[in-house]
Amino acid sequence: MTEEERTQAGRRLERQLQELDARRLDRINGSYSLERTMKFCLVLLVLFIALSAALVYLER
Numbered sequence: 206m207t208e209e210e211r212t213q214a215g216r217r218l219e220r221q222l223q224e225l226d227a228r229r230l231d232r233i234n235g236s237y238s239l240e241r242t243m244k245f246c247l248v249l250l251v252l253f254i255a256l257s258a259a260l261v262y263l264e265r
Contacts (some may be wrong), residue, residue: 206214
C-alpha cells in the first residue's frame with residue numbers, strides 16, 4: 206500500500222466516523238425531542254385528572 210493509498214484510506218475512515226457521529230447525534234436529538242413530547246403529554250394528563258377531581262369535588 207502506497208502512502209497515497211494510506212492517506213485516502215485514512216480520509217475515508219474519517220468520513221465514515223463523522224457520518225456515524227452525525228447519525229448518533231440525530232438519534233440522540235430525536236429521542237430527546239420524543240422525551241419532551243411525552244413529558245408534555247404526561248403533564249397535560251395530570252392537569253386533566255386534577256381538574257376533573259376538582260370539578261367532581263365542587264359539584265358535591
